Amino acid sequence: MAKQDYYAILGVARDASADDLKKAYRKLAMEHHPDRNPNNKAAEARFKELSEAYDVLKDDQKRAAYDRFGHAAFEQGGPQAGGFNFTDGAGLGDIFDQMFGEFMGGRRGGGGQRTGSDVRAQVEVDLTEAFSGAKVSLRVPTRAPCEACEGTGSADKSKANLTCGTCNGAGKVRAQQGFFMVERTCPTCGGAGRVISNPCRVCQGQGTVQRERTLEVAIPAGVEDGTRIRLSGEGAAGPGGAPAGDLYVSVGVRAHEIFQRDGANLMIRLPLRMSQAALGGEVEVPVIDGSRAKMKVPAGTQTGDQFRLRGKGFSTLRSTVRGDMYVQVAVETPQNLTRKQRELLEAFEAEMGNKNGHPESEGFFTKVKEFFESASRG
Numbered sequence: 587m588a589k590q591d592y593y594a595i596l597g598v599a600r601d602a603s604a605d606d607l608k609k610a611y612r613k614l615a616m617e618h619h620p621d622r623n624p625n626n627k628a629a630e631a632r633f634k635e636l637s638e639a640y641d642v643l644k645d646d647q648k649r650a651a652y653d654r655f656g657h658a659a660f661e662q663g664g665p666q667a668g669g670f671n672f673t674d675g676a677g678l679g680d681i682f683d684q685m686f687g688e689f690m691g692g693r694r695g696g697g698g699q700r701t702g703s704d705v706r707a708q709v710e711v712d713l714t715e716a717f718s719g720a721k722v723s724l725r726v727p728t729r730a731p732c733e734a735c736e737g738t739g740s741a742d743k744s745k746a747n748l749t750c751g752t753c754n755g756a757g758k759v760r761a762q763q764g765f766f767m768v769e770r771t772c773p774t775c776g777g778a779g780r781v782i783s784n785p786c787r788v789c790q791g792q793g794t795v796q797r798e799r800t801l802e803v804a805i806p807a808g809v810e811d812g813t814r815i816r817l818s819g820e821g822a823a824g825p826g827g828a829p830a831g832d833l834y835v836s837v838g839v840r841a842h843e844i845f846q847r848d849g850a851n852l853m854i855r856l857p858l859r860m861s862q863a864a865l866g867g868e869v870e871v872p873v874i875d876g877s878r879a880k881m882k883v884p885a886g887t888q889t890g891d892q893f894r895l896r897g898k899g900f901s902t903l904r905s906t907v908r909g910d911m912y913v914q915v916a917v918e919t920p921q922n923l924t925r926k927q928r929e930l931l932e933a934f935e936a937e938m939g940n941k942n943g944h945p946e947s948e949g950f951f952t953k954v955k956e957f958f959e960s961a962s963r964g
Contacts, residue, residue, distance in 0.1 A: 637642035850909030
C-alpha cells in the first residue's frame with residue numbers, strides 16, 4: 587500500500603511554515619501518544635506516522651529532498667524515513683522526547699548513558715489547600731539503584747564499565763538512509779555505551795530494582811486543577827548508575843461545597859430571607875482564607891443580584907495578588923407557615939397589592955395585558 591503524503595498526515599499545506607508544522611505535530615502527537623491511548627494499536631500506528639512525517643518535514647534538507655523525490659528519497663536502506671526505527675532500539679518515548687525535550691523529561695546523560703525513566707503521579711487537594719498551598723505525602727512506585735551491585739548492573743563491579751564493541755561507547759550507531767546519514771540507538775547496549783559481562787543476579791544487569799518511595803510534594807498557593815509539577819531527579823534511577831529521571835505530579839483540586847472557582851475569582855450563592863432582601867441590612871459571608879467579611883445588602887435586593895468583594899477571591903500562582911469574590915443572592919420564599927405568619931403575609935399582600943412595590947411584576951403583567959389586547963384585535 588502506498589504511503590500517505592507527509593503533509594496530509596500532519597494536515598498542513600505544502601507551503602506550511604516551520605511553526606505551522608510544529609503546531610500541527612504537537613497537537614496531533616499529544617492526541618495520539620501511546621501514554622494517552624494505552625493498548626490502542628491504531629493510535630500507536632498513527633503516532634508513528636506523525637513522528638515519521640514531522641522528522642522529515644522539520645529538517646530543511648530532508649524536506650527539500652522529500653518535496654523533489656517524495657518517499658523515494660528515503661527508501662534506500664529500509665523504510666525508516668528520518669532514521670526512526672520502531673523495532674531496533676528507538677522507542678516511542680525517544681521520538682516524543684525529540685519533539686518536547688525536557689518538557690517531557692526526555693534527556694540523555696553524558697557518554698551515551700540514558701537517564702532513568704520519568705515517573706508520573708497524581709494527587710488531590712481541597713480548594714482551601716489549593717488557595718493557601720500545602721505539603722502532600724505521595725507514595726510513588728519507581729526504580730531505585732540496586733544495592734547488591736551498587737547500581738552498576740554487574741556482579742563484578744570492576745567489570746561494570748566494559749565498552750560496547752558495536753558502538754565503541756557512543757551509545758549510537760550510524761547508518762546510511764537514502765541521501766542522509768542517520769543515527770540510531772545502539773541495539774547491543776541499548777544506548778548505554780557499555781555492556782555487562784557478569785550481570786547482577788538481583789537486578790539481572792539493569793542496575794535498578796522496583797521500589798516504592800514516599801515523597802513530600804509542596805503544592806504552591808494558587809495551583810489550578812490539572813497543574814503538573816516537575817520534581818527534577820525524583821523519577822526512576824537510570825540504568826548502570828545513570829542519572830535519575832524526573833517525577834511529574836498532576837494536581838487535582840476537589841470541588842468545594844461553598845466556593846466555586848473561576849480563575850483567580852470565587853463565587854458563592856448567598857440565600858436571603860424574603861424580609862432581609864426587602865428591608866436590607868448587613869450580612870456576614872465566609873471568605874476562602876477562613877475569615878468573614880461584612881456585606882451591605884440594599885433594601886429591595888432581588889434574586890440574581892450580584893455583589894463584588896474586592897481582594898477576597900483566590901490566590902494567584904507566584905503572586906501576592908488575590909482575585910475578587912462575587913456573591914450572588916437567592917431570595918428564599920418561606921415554607922411551612924404558621925397561622926399567624928400566614929395572616930401577617932396576607933395583610934402584607936393586601937397592603938402592597940395596589941401599590942408600586944413590585945416594579946418587575948407590574949411591568950410584566952402590563953406587557954401581558956397589551957399582548958392579549960393586541961391578539962384580540964388581530
